[in-house]
Amino acid sequence: MSAPGDASSGPVLRAADLSVSFGGRSVVRGVDLEVRPGECLAIVGESGSGKSVTARSLIGLAGPGAAVTAAELELAGRSVVGSSERDWRGARGRDVGFIAQDALVSLDPLRPIGREIGDSLRLHTRLSPAERRRRVLDALASVGLPDAAVRIGQRSGELSGGQRQRALIASAIALRPPLLLADEPTTALDVTVQAQVLDLLTSLKAGGMGILLISHDLAVVAQLADRIAVLEDGRIVETGPTEQLLAEPKAEGTRRLLAAVPFGRPRGTRLSPDGPPTRVASAASGAARAPTRSAPSPVTLEAVGLVKHFRVAGGRRIPAVDGVSFTLEPGRTLGLVGESGSGKSTVARLALALTSPDAGEVRLNGQAWSTLSERQRRPNRSLLGAVYQDALSSFDPRLTVEGILGDALRPREPRERRREEAVRLLELVELSSAVLGTRPVHLSGGQRQRVAIARALAAEPRILICDEPVSALDVSVQATVLDLLDRLQRELGLAYLFISHDLGVIQHVSDTVAVLHDGRIVETGAAEALFRNPEHPYTRRLLAAAPRLPEPAG
Amino acid sequence: MSALDVRAAAPTGAVRVRRAARAGAGEWLALAFLAFVVLAAVAAGLLAPADPLAIDPANAFDPPSLAQLFGTDESGRSIFARVVHGAGTSLLIGVAATALGLGLGTALGVLAGLGGRFVDFGVNRLLEVLFALPGLLLALFLIVIVGPGTLTTTLAVGLSTAPGYARIVRAQLLTVRAAPYTEAATVLGVGWWRKLRRHILPNTLAPLLALGTLGVGQAIVWASALSYLGLGAVPPSPEWGAMLAAGRTYLSTAWWMSVFPGLFIVLTAVSGTVLGRGFQRRTRSR
Known part of the structure; x- marks a missing residue:
């Protein structure tokens, strides 16, 4: 019943003892997470560590055959433990926005992006079409897409990679949800575009939005995250404020991820730990x-x-x-x-x-x-x-x-x-x-x-x-x-x-x-x-x- | 190796892959039915010792019973024996016609795909002309010229399915020719012939196997249709389509005369399709 954007001072996401398993094989084991308004928490891990499944289970999209359990799971102050698919549909878009990795396939190629972005407004609000259009234009402007009035009628194929990713972010934030879930939002992008998208996410964060960022790349995460949780084998092995974690990594996994970043490492130095003898x-x-x-x-x-x-x-x-x-x-x-x-x-x-x-x-x-x-x-x-x-x-x-x-x-x-x-x-x-x-x-x-x-x-x-x-x-x-x-x-x-x-x-x-x-x-x-x-x-x-x-x- | 597999695929992907590889109940049923039909085709006498041509006017129009599983026809011949003995003809026509269609289609498709611009142009125009005529019409046309019979039916069905296969082969060939792995072979210094033999042809033709399984069922339906029209197998010989047609006159009094051959046509076609689809899904998920 709360108006969109009404983020109280409590955490926008709280998960305790979150576990996910597929057919008896557990993929996420007892993860605790908390994201406050205006804060970015990054989940970092290698492929197969369970980071994407974690993110997806937070919006009820862990996939068929997934068994999700949690002692506590709250989105925007509301518990979603035991939610039906119908409850989830109400929460997605309103309480949490989701940005997937691949903007190319996340936008319907046959629909103008204005309609794609307007979807969440149409589903969750009773705004008039004119009012909706204004909000869509607002969203496009806030993600820094120029000529929003023209873009609104274009299809995703007519946009460049960076523009597409912006449009996708616009669709995620059109309702101004208190929490944004970003799963590898820049992995497929060129460096200059990546920098722009990271800037955009930073400004959204400054505007009070809580962000849960999923990435495998510590260098990307370091630009945006306030806190980092390192995931390994479905467990959080280390968590802490960004500067502290980067300066004094304690867990083996964190150190390995840090050492793997090639930038600024002289030619010939090893990036990966030595193999077994x-x-x-x-x-x-x-x-x-x-x-x-x-x-x-x-x-x-x-x-x-x-x-x-x-x-x-x-x-x-x-x-x-x-x-x-x-x-x-x-x-x-x-x-x-x-x-x-x-x-x-x-x-x-x-x-x-x-x-x-x-x-x-x-x-x-x-x-x-x-x-x-x-x-x-x-x-x-x-x-x-x-x-x-x-x-x-x-x-x-x-x-x-x-x-x-x-x-x-x-x-x-x-x-x-x-x-x-x-x-x-x-x-x-x-x-x-x-x-x-x-x-x-x-x-x-x-x-x-x-x-x-x-x-x-x-x-x-x-x-x-x-x-x-x-x-x-x-x-x-x-x-x-x-x-x-x-x-x-x-x-x-x-x-x-x-x-x-x-x-x-x-x-x-x-x-x-x-x-x-x-x-x-x-x-x-x-x-x-x-x-x-x-x-x-x-x-x-x-x-x-x-x-x-x-x-x-x- | 299994530990490795799990690591490679995302959790959802792993679940999906396993689901695709497992044969469902439908596929087992289809396989069992086709096994029965094949057995009937190679050893009809074993399943139905009765002579499919033996006339017994005293027992004409007997409804299905324990003694006569599928009943008898207007001359007292056992429908069960006729259906079983007819399996050979139907299956032979289906397989032979599909083989002919696939063979011809492959030859045309490979010719178009490899022959250069002018050959490709020529073959494509020819295919377009053939496509302009409905397949069954093409078959009828052929029968009018050559005369009815099992061989003609096979030829007619085979020829009329060839253009479709040719299109698919050509498209697949062009895709495989430009595929990164073909290019990788070029970079390794693999010669043209070896590339063709080792990479291009196998990858072009592998998907056809599944298509062929689908095609056999379709060909049996077509051949039966031609026989039903009196253009295929000639009457006393036990062919499903011809039996269907013979029973048509007595449909109100002796339904079993048409229903059982019809059921076998449908079930054979459905089984072929179910298996073909499963096959296709499996080759694609690889």
Whole structure:
């Protein structure tokens, strides 16, 4: 019965001994949470720690087959223990707003966003259409979406990623609920957009809204949260005020998450804890047996004035890559950083000669590469390996890990011999040979990416083209993959063309950095110098937007 | 390995995957019925020792009883024996027609998908012409030219389903050809032929298996329809569609003459569909 926005001074969310289980398997075990108005509590954890399920169970959306129990569960001062689906429908939107990770699929593509945002108003209030429209415009203005009157009639497909996320937030806050649940609200976004969304959430918090933020990335959380709860295996292992928790992490899990943040960590430092001794030993022996070619000849990849156009609807041609030149020295890492749409992936495809440039050329070891026919190129294909962002889709869905690696090895060799080789490759990427008979769908994201790296190494390449190899991974998993790539580079003398949108990752892995913006390289230089003293305004903007942990005091 | 699986999938996902993999009661029933039909097709004498063609005018129009499970027809022939012995013909037509349709469709689809722009253009126009005519009409047209019979029915049903399969194969082939894993094979230096053999064709054709299971049921219904119209199997031979037609005249007095063959047509088609769908769901959830 209380008017919207009537947040009393009590906590807007209180949960005691919250547990969730799926068919007898418990996923969340006895979690206590409290969020006060104008406060942000962040739940941080690795994938599988139960953080998303926790958030969803707070709004009665834990999913079919979930058994949710709690000693106490209060939203906006009302107990929701034992609520029916009907009660939940009343509470959602009014007492709590929810922002899901993927704005692309969270908005109905066929409805104008004005209607999407107006839904909660239509369902929970008796406002007139004109009044509703005014409130929708208000909501859009408060999330900083310009031209709200135009946007209101557009569909989600007509908006950019950042605009879409803003529209989604607008729909969550249209009724001014006292609590906002944000599940990885910036994970799919570019850094500059991410910074804008975090700013927006900060201003909502200042306006008195309580926010429960779910994330795997401590650096993102540090910008917004007042308190942090670290979730591991469904239990809160540590909780405390943000500064204190970041400065003096007590739990092992917190320390691991902190160490995994790559930003500001010098090249070559480990981001993940050392593996168990057995694993290190096996990896070392694998490396010892790694057949290094008799003094492998250094291989250089060179791009000269690459241009690639794409045809868009209406026959217009727009340049995706516009005059890009770079040299990848043997054994070094060239980091290519840019936001979505900057042409990064096209550069990767050009380097791999999967598409031919409209102008300019790619040269391998001073010899023609992009101008050759595929048949001429094939003998030298083994010099170049590739690791993709979505490892899963890069594997033939019918094949097991053994089949995938076997294909990458010389297929004419006998089966047992290939199996031995496959085991050796798995050792190289620190995977047990037990995964040989598994299909990649049953592997975790990190394991998949390791299999992808193993496959890329099968032909003993000198260069790896890594296109966003870690951006689909949690920060802690990302840390282990980055450490692996670093070790492989040192042991095998590989050169990396490392493409990423994440400045922190680029800074950590690169010797040289090139900043790509609208298909052009706007700045290039030695990594350290470029990050210390960025010259181009775009680089500065990127750098300012990158989330980072606060400098430890003292 | 199971501990690993659990870790990989989100909790809700894990539950869903397991649900998809488990066969439901419907699928078991469908499987049992099809097993019966297949057994009838290969060893009819074992299930129904009576001669399906033996005339016994004294016992004409007997209703279903313990002695005559499905009753007898106007000449006193056992409907049960005829239904059982007819399974072979129906199943053969269904499987052969589907195989023909799938084979032809696959050939056309692969040709269009790999043959380059001009071949693709030509095949597509041909398919559009075939699509413009309803499938059954195409089958009738063929029978008018060649004359009725089991072989003609098979050919007619097979040919008229081919364009649909061809479309699906072509679309699937184009998708697989541009799939990231095909590209990954290129990057590894895998040659064109090996890519085709190892990745493109298997991934194009695997979904067809499920489609084929669906198709057999459909083909049996079509073939029965043609026989019902007197254009398929010729009368004394025990074919479900023909039996349905023969019973039509006596529907008010001897319902069992039409109902049992009809029931077998429907149940076979439904069972094929249930299994095909389950198959499809399983290959997709992988």
